[in-house]
Amino acid sequence: MSDYPSILLEQAVNQMASLPGVGRRTALRLVLHLLRQSDHDVEAFSTAFTRLKKEVLYCRECHNISDSELCPICASTRRDHTTICVVENVQDVMSIENTGQYNGVYHVLGGIISPMEGIGPKDIEIDSLIERLTKGDIQEVILALPTTMEGDTTNFYIFRRIQNAGVDVRISQIARGVAVGNQIEYTDELTLGRSIVNRIEFKA
Amino acid sequence: MSDYPSILLEQAVNQMASLPGVGRRTALRLVLHLLRQSDHDVEAFSTAFTRLKKEVLYCRECHNISDSELCPICASTRRDHTTICVVENVQDVMSIENTGQYNGVYHVLGGIISPMEGIGPKDIEIDSLIERLTKGDIQEVILALPTTMEGDTTNFYIFRRIQNAGVDVRISQIARGVAVGNQIEYTDELTLGRSIVNRIEFKA
Numbered sequence: 070m071s072d073y074p075s076i077l078l079e080q081a082v083n084q085m086a087s088l089p090g091v092g093r094r095t096a097l098r099l100v101l102h103l104l105r106q107s108d109h110d111v112e113a114f115s116t117a118f119t120r121l122k123k124e125v126l127y128c129r130e131c132h133n134i135s136d137s138e139l140c141p142i143c144a145s146t147r148r149d150h151t152t153i154c155v156v157e158n159v160q161d162v163m164s165i166e167n168t169g170q171y172n173g174v175y176h177v178l179g180g181i182i183s184p185m186e187g188i189g190p191k192d193i194e195i196d197s198l199i200e201r202l203t204k205g206d207i208q209e210v211i212l213a214l215p216t217t218m219e220g221d222t223t224n225f226y227i228f229r230r231i232q233n234a235g236v237d238v239r240i241s242q243i244a245r246g247v248a249v250g251n252q253i254e255y256t257d258e259l260t261l262g263r264s265i266v267n268r269i270e271f272k273a
Numbered sequence: 274m275s276d277y278p279s280i281l282l283e284q285a286v287n288q289m290a291s292l293p294g295v296g297r298r299t300a301l302r303l304v305l306h307l308l309r310q311s312d313h314d315v316e317a318f319s320t321a322f323t324r325l326k327k328e329v330l331y332c333r334e335c336h337n338i339s340d341s342e343l344c345p346i347c348a349s350t351r352r353d354h355t356t357i358c359v360v361e362n363v364q365d366v367m368s369i370e371n372t373g374q375y376n377g378v379y380h381v382l383g384g385i386i387s388p389m390e391g392i393g394p395k396d397i398e399i400d401s402l403i404e405r406l407t408k409g410d411i412q413e414v415i416l417a418l419p420t421t422m423e424g425d426t427t428n429f430y431i432f433r434r435i436q437n438a439g440v441d442v443r444i445s446q447i448a449r450g451v452a453v454g455n456q457i458e459y460t461d462e463l464t465l466g467r468s469i470v471n472r473i474e475f476k477a
Contacts, residue, residue, distance in 0.1 A: 072367060074345065075338045077325045084321040099292045103322055104329065104338075111326040115319035117288040120306055121281045122315040125308065128278075134308075136279045159305060163276060254298075264423060271351045 130201070132177045132194050134159050142166075142174055149173045151208040154265075155198065155227065157181050157215060160254040165213060168262035173211070176201065181214055181223040190226055198227070202236045211268055212242040215252055229273050240271040334405070336381045336398050338363050346370075346378055350379050350382060353377045355412040359402065359431065369417065377415070380405065385418055385427040394430055402431070406440045416446040 073079035081235035085096035103111055127133065128140035130154075135141075136173075142148055152173030156162055162175050178193040184185065201207065212227060223241055231240060244267035247256050256264075277283035282304065289300035307315055331337065332344035335357075339345075346352055346366075360366055366379050382397040405411065416431060418424035428446055435444060450468035450475030451460045460468075 072371070074332075074363065075325075075329060076342045076367065077329055077340060078338050078363075081325040085317045089306055090299075091303075095294075097364060097367075099295075100322070100325070102293055106326075108326060111322055114291070115323045117281075117285040118304070118315055119319045121285040121304065122308060122312060125279060125281055134279045134282050136281060140278050142278070159278065159282075160301060162278065163301075167276065180329045184426060199455075208403075220408040250466075259342070 080192075101117055103126075118249055130142045130179075131175045132179060132197065133162055133175060147172075152211065153198070153201065153207055153209070154211040155212050156213050157220075157253065161213065164254050164256070164261060165265065168258045168265065170262040170265045173209075178214075178223070181182070181219045181221075182226055185219075193223075195227060195230060199234050199236075202231060202238055203234055207236075207238050209239040209241065211265070212240065212271065213253060214242075216247050217250060224271065241268040242271050243268050281310065291364065335379045336383060336401065337366055337379060351376075355410055357402075357405065357411055357413070358415045358417050360417050361424075363470075365417065382418075382427070385423045386430055387423045387426075394434075397427075399431060399434060403434055403438050403440075406435060406442055407438055411440075411442050413443040416444065418446075420449050 073082065081100045081103075082093060082096045085091060085099050086093045088096075091099070103114060106114075117203045123138075126135050126138060128143050129138050130143040131140060133142070135145075143150075144237040144268075149172050153172060153176050154165060155176045155178060156165065157178055157180065159177065163176060165171050165175075171184055176198050177193065178195065178198075180188050180193040182188060182190055182193070198210075202210065210227075210231065212224045214223050228240055231238060243264040247253070247260060247264050253261070277286065285304045285307075286297060286300045289298045289303050292300075295303070307318060311317075314360060314455040318430050330339050330342060332339040332347050333342050336342045336343060337346070341348075347354075351442075353376050356374060357380050358369060359380045359382060360368050360369065361382055361384065363381060366381060368459055369375050369379075380398065382399065382402075384397040386392060386394055386397070397446055402414075406414070414435065416428045418427050435442060448471070449464065450456065450471065451464060457465065
């Protein structure tokens, strides 16, 4: 006999425990919480994830998660489309938006170069960034990647790619007000906001 | 514009954040983790909860979660069906099973009496417990409820109900004392005091 009194329960716990940072005991507690909700609520819970997975789009310009082909930021005429802020992921866009300090557009790489994890330049949206720069009227690229070795590697790689492409654009990176070793999404808004205002020009 | 770049994403985060102890930032991280999984995996994740909710049964004897009308413990001929251990919930059954120290059957109340939360005796499986005692050949009832005021209240209420029913059965409650492996000096005074009052004779 399994530890669980029900195979259905065990399967639900297994699924919940597959989420990062959720242990089996917590998973059981969460599943039993769900079980106490109404049929309708459990249905709504489950549907939200399958719908997101099936219907989600990625903005054709910045590659951020979007409900339409062009995300609200890229579609906005109020934003400065001559400045592109390059970030690792969706959370980073939300974090920078929350500072209220940035009015340009974004480019979501969907990861950073990490030889340790086998993530190379081709695995993330760098080619499409270069394409945006060669096509559009871009004045400045702000690199807002994590202040880690992987972030620095990616910064440098992008810098060289832009140089090689012969695009005339100012390249900056966010000020090192962000503590070294920290992730962008966990930085407090004040520090993150200042680091954008005080961005420094990228020099190899 | 909402904080989220996608309404679908926001809805998924809302659902994840509806789980107890899951904040919005954690919810976003978990949802984006799910989004990186395959269609099949996300489908399996969602289905586990709706299936559990739709198909789960409760044992007609002990009211534990079960895949069949009678749970594996109540259906087992190897268990001692003359001893019933009364517990608050499913997790408690699993915890006691994991000790390997108990071979009787269970009765899952599905809660404990809590006037503060508006949970009375009629809201939990006490009537069905008394019914089991009057019908069956039960020798002992072990009360294994939380050592809280609510647990004590429920213990006492069940004790009186059994007395009033005129059932001849031994009633016990789990021992309270210093947890195994704990230092005396770090044990709270109430527990330590009780463990002295309720001391047991030393047998080598």
